[in-house]
Amino acid sequence: MSEAIATTTAGKVRGLSKGGIRRFLGIPYAAAPVGALRFAHPEPPVAWDGVRDATDPGPNAPQRVKPFPGLDVEPLIGKGWIRGDDYLSLNVWTPDDDATGRPVMVWIHGGGFVLGSKDAPIQDCGAFARDGIVCFAINYRMGIDGFLPIPGVPTNLGLRDMIAALHWVRANAAAFGGDATNLTVFGESAGAMAIADLIASPLAKGLFTRAIVQSGHGGMTRDIPVASRLADKLAKLLKISADREGFASVAPEVALDAVEKISLPTARIDLRDAEGREPVFGISRFVPVHGDDVLPYKPLDALRHGAGADVDLLIGSNAEEMNLYLVPTGIRAKIWGWLAAHLLGKSMPNARKALKAYGLGTGKKPGEALCDAMSDLVFRWPARRFAEEHKGRTHAYEFDWRSPAFSGELGACHGIELPFVFDTLPTVTGPRGLAGEAPPQALADRLHRIWVDFATDGSLPWAPFDRETRLVYSVVAGEARPEAPMPAAPFLP
Numbered sequence: 001m002s003e004a005i006a007t008t009t010a011g012k013v014r015g016l017s018k019g020g021i022r023r024f025l026g027i028p029y030a031a032a033p034v035g036a037l038r039f040a041h042p043e044p045p046v047a048w049d050g051v052r053d054a055t056d057p058g059p060n061a062p063q064r065v066k067p068f069p070g071l072d073v074e075p076l077i078g079k080g081w082i083r084g085d086d087y088l089s090l091n092v093w094t095p096d097d098d099a100t101g102r103p104v105m106v107w108i109h110g111g112g113f114v115l116g117s118k119d120a121p122i123q124d125c126g127a128f129a130r131d132g133i134v135c136f137a138i139n140y141r142m143g144i145d146g147f148l149p150i151p152g153v154p155t156n157l158g159l160r161d162m163i164a165a166l167h168w169v170r171a172n173a174a175a176f177g178g179d180a181t182n183l184t185v186f187g188e189s190a191g192a193m194a195i196a197d198l199i200a201s202p203l204a205k206g207l208f209t210r211a212i213v214q215s216g217h218g219g220m221t222r223d224i225p226v227a228s229r230l231a232d233k234l235a236k237l238l239k240i241s242a243d244r245e246g247f248a249s250v251a252p253e254v255a256l257d258a259v260e261k262i263s264l265p266t267a268r269i270d271l272r273d274a275e276g277r278e279p280v281f282g283i284s285r286f287v288p289v290h291g292d293d294v295l296p297y298k299p300l301d302a303l304r305h306g307a308g309a310d311v312d313l314l315i316g317s318n319a320e321e322m323n324l325y326l327v328p329t330g331i332r333a334k335i336w337g338w339l340a341a342h343l344l345g346k347s348m349p350n351a352r353k354a355l356k357a358y359g360l361g362t363g364k365k366p367g368e369a370l371c372d373a374m375s376d377l378v379f380r381w382p383a384r385r386f387a388e389e390h391k392g393r394t395h396a397y398e399f400d401w402r403s404p405a406f407s408g409e410l411g412a413c414h415g416i417e418l419p420f421v422f423d424t425l426p427t428v429t430g431p432r433g434l435a436g437e438a439p440p441q442a443l444a445d446r447l448h449r450i451w452v453d454f455a456t457d458g459s460l461p462w463a464p465f466d467r468e469t470r471l472v473y474s475v476v477a478g479e480a481r482p483e484a485p486m487p488a489a490p491f492l493p
Helices: 126-130 143-147 157-176 190-200 224-238 244-248 252-262 299-304 337-345 351-357 366-389 441-457
Strands: 002-008 011-018 021-028 051-053 089-095 102-108 134-138 178-188 210-214 312-318 394-399 471-474 479-482
Touching: 002 021, 002 157, 021 126, 089 126, 089 157, 102 157, 102 190, 102 441, 126 134, 126 441, 134 157, 143 157, 143 252, 157 178, 157 190, 178 190, 178 441, 190 210, 190 299, 210 441, 224 244, 224 252, 299 366, 312 366, 337 351, 337 366, 351 366, 366 394
Parallel strands: 011 051, 102 134, 102 178, 178 210, 210 312, 312 394, 394 471
Antiparallel strands: 002 011, 011 021, 021 089, 089 134, 471 479
């Protein structure tokens, strides 16, 4: 192990070189979001003299992590809140040589816009550096600070952080051997939702060449007036004024208490739009809003008018997304039909018809119908709709390898593609691991290589997706197949 030095626009940083990879951790891309900057646009980091230590990942955004039944979630979301002010930071992994002009990738983590960080073990980018990529991973503001429309506060601060990070990467990529003009953003779940929004955002135009959207799409945004109901409800819980001054008076720990309360299924808050739809299906209260300068229009409407047409898109889903939420909790096995319809009805009209389209009342267990319906309604069909509306080059995939965890019931759940994409299977292998025992390394080798090749020059081993052919690449089969519209299609925009 030896030291590695790089010179950024704010000063020199000292990382570590080991095993052919240089790692620089916890480099600030923006000033600490505290004090007057807590609810402000991201500002450039304060420059430093000398050489700044970049061997520790540093703090992350305030968050609260709860245990998950029967599953070790630390590899997926990290250790929880690591306190500190300078959490608008990023990590860098780069090959340990002096080559230049390498492809650049920027990872945006998921976690429902309230959890996660750049440091979760499952998303270690070392394998990308091993294969010639300069890879960055970023933190961003979450929850109240990042995704609550507060009067007097800029909207979508979490997205604005991501945009600031991309500007930083473009300005500093060459310092780590990267080519800023060959930049691919990639992310999963909330990170993928955010990337879909950035594709549609005029403020992010020209910042990246390609995008990989894993289990995400542009359908999870709210109208500002609807999201403002959440701000009002939180202000009442916190007994503060629903404005910048009120929320700035709340310590992060107290804010997390309120986030926890408002996120309970029993919390009385109606976030349905004028059509009676709650686009997030209760998974998270905090999502980006549309109707501002970041997202002037709903992302699908923006795509129809050509937004993001200059971006090459790889978008996909996992075959059984909702298993992650409904199998470990026992809901899939135990829920009654009337309760499944009631719960789904909180997020959409015609919920019982949707469940019938997925087999409810025809002998299928209610939990299985609910799981299949929500996998398509929440993730799979909106991803295909995003692919349909994107006017640039678009490829679609389906991750269909089934985890043997929970006696084989976990299957191709939400997040299961991550250790294959990052080639980090050991982090989630074991009796409480997401991938169970002995997941196939050969599949990780192949999927990781697909991501590397796409980031290098845009190449993919199957034909593009369009409305007519509807080709979707099966990861397990290793081939693209036509996919018929899903039963969810009539129930979503």
